[in-house]
Amino acid sequence: MKLFDKNDILQVFKSRASTRSYDGTQKISDDDFNAILQFGQLSPSSVGSEPWQFLVLQNKDLRQKLKPVAWGMVNTLDTASHIVAILAKKNARFDTPFFDEVIARRGLTDDKKQQALAVYEKFQRDDIAILDSEHALFDWASKQTYIALGNMMTGAKMLGIDSCPIEGFDYKAVNQLLADEGLFDLNEWGVSVMVTFGFSDKEIRPKSRKSLDEIVKFVE
Template identity: 40%
Template sequence: MDNRKEEILKAHRFRFACKEFDENKKVPKEDLEFILEVGRLSPSSFGFEPWKFLVVESEELKEKILPVAWGVQRQMSTLSYLVIILARKKKDMIYSSDYIRYMVKDVHKFPDDMAKLRLERYKSFQENDFKLLQNNRYIFDWAVMQTYIPLGNMMTAAAQIGIDTCPIEGFNREKLEEILESEGVINSEQFGVACMLAFGYRKEDPKRPKTRKPMEEVVEWIY
């Protein structure tokens, strides 16, 4: 196995859901910026990037989040950074929205004829292929699933440079969104919380080795 492959596997073996960080070691800001850039460059369906990353440095906001986020109780006092990953809701992600038109015309810079075809394909995808318009939650849930692409990429990038992470779903979404909206951080018509990601350096190594099912139970080759 060549060195590049081994380095990638080494990072995945190194990574674990760190429940307590070393409070005396702080992740450099430039390293977090590198990790966020990896997240920004992540792929998404139709290239519409249905996410936003909130880097919470306010100690006051962290204190308000703590009672509604049981999954970060142990990490909050020792983590270097807390990133809240938001997913866009139907208001932005429906085929006719200003956001989608902005993405197609201003970000992707498609000429008018190609932009029209792109929007028609996206409309058909939402209406017919994935039937995302049958329930207001469907588009949001579809966007949430996509946020796990940058989530995974950021965790891997962090592991490759020796930084620990913990992905967090342990929170009351409704109450957390109420806090963020009351603080003027989000507009709940546009965004909902997908997950959170804590960064830091482990206080100690995991107490047991990584466990996974064997390859033959995970992969099936179809010939």
């Protein structure tokens, strides 16, 4: 069943633009921000791992502390209505309590649980080969968080809310800062990406993109 007209959907995609200048007087309503969080929550993730947490950074002092280490949002730390640090799970291996919860969420019988775990082990060990490296495991979890990031930004635009994804920060320093504030355990979680939300105070520039001819190949 078609839910929306494609031209309406394209309009959303064309008008979403990374926003570097917010009207600091406008705040996103609690209801709308809750919906944005749900766009993240409802996003797909590999094997249903949901290896994310959303840290909503509203504290003014903390935002000040981020300024020297987050150059990619230095101009919007004061004016963004909401800022989210998206955390990715570390060490999300098939043989950890984290994965026991993944399996539990699927509501499988004990037999099926063992089968599913065997599939996940092969997947992580052989197919995407991430078990030998903490870095590769973290990157795998981080990839999932970027799906949530995209959905949150597009969904926000549908509500008339602007956003900007943020990779422009010193990862080590930001992780340490947030962990020192007691916001998460560095052994368990790490920031994968951040995102600002608010209301742009500038006109959106027309999009520049490669043509479909350059990026698409149909294999018949």
